[in-house]
Amino acid sequence: MEVTPSEKQKKYTVWIWILSIAIPIAVAVLFTVRIPGVERLGFLPPIYATINAITAILLVTAVIMIRRGNRIIHERIMKTCILLSALFLIMYVLYHMTSDSTSFGGEGILKYIYFFILLTHILLSITVIPFVLITYVRAISGNFPMHKKIARITFPIWLYVAVTGVIVYLMISPYY
Template sequence: MEAVAKNEKKIKIWITILSVAIPLVVAILFGYKIPNVEPLTFLPPIYAGINGLTAILLIIAVLAIKNGKQKLHQNVMTTCIVLSVLFLVMYVAYHMTSESTSFGGEGFIRYVYFFILFSHITLSIAIIPLVLITYSKTYLGDFEAHKRWSKYTFPIWLYVAVTGVVVYLMISPYYS
């Protein structure tokens, strides 16, 4: 029991560090442009596709666990985490090599776009500790806590994945 508590304490420290460091590093790198590098303009549709695939896999993972397929659930969720990391690397690489694209829509649709974008960004920051906590509960063998955390993590992560695609579709006509 003491070893589990010690592991949990270490994991909480790492979750806290990563939950602060990842958004901070992304924000810093987002503002840095790599000089004399060809813009990676091919990346936005790829990372939007990764978001779409993540959304589909999240639903598959929920269906798998509801049907008692724990190993499938575990594999799909691990894939979702890997895809999210891959998305983040591509997103940062794009923004470090390309100028930001301004949304060109006007009127009501502009408000809709910025609402979706703001909620997407805010929740993409919030999802980091939620995913790490939920995943850590499984690692620690506390499946009841994993299940409780999943009820919050799943819909937020799904929202972030789906709105990532929506944001891309809304801004893609304005890429130069």
């Protein structure tokens, strides 16, 4: 008996829900934790901002590759993007477990622009988690029509999160 792509996807549904809820909660909780005896990891923000920039470039490259029909390269790039996003998240949490949050020191309209970008970045970084996972599961399950359908939603959200991560870093970096 052959298993359909839809049946393959169902076994991942519970994990998608668990991770989509657990990751944001874990990040929020870990923000309140300080690692005793560990010095501030102030070198991490430019590294994870660079990871965001690389992710953005790779996301665009992956779309170009799939449009050219190069599915293998597309798949490798997307797996790299997922890995980079996980690496970003680990570094981001480690930084905040060793350092107090940095306040934005800009004034006037720049302050409102910063907070708008930051707020949308945070909200969409939470929102993109299930989209990325569902998109990935549809691909590995071989459900390419449904993969393509949700990827059209996932791509711009993920790209926005990656690009605004860099913008937020650049805007707050003078105040570290």
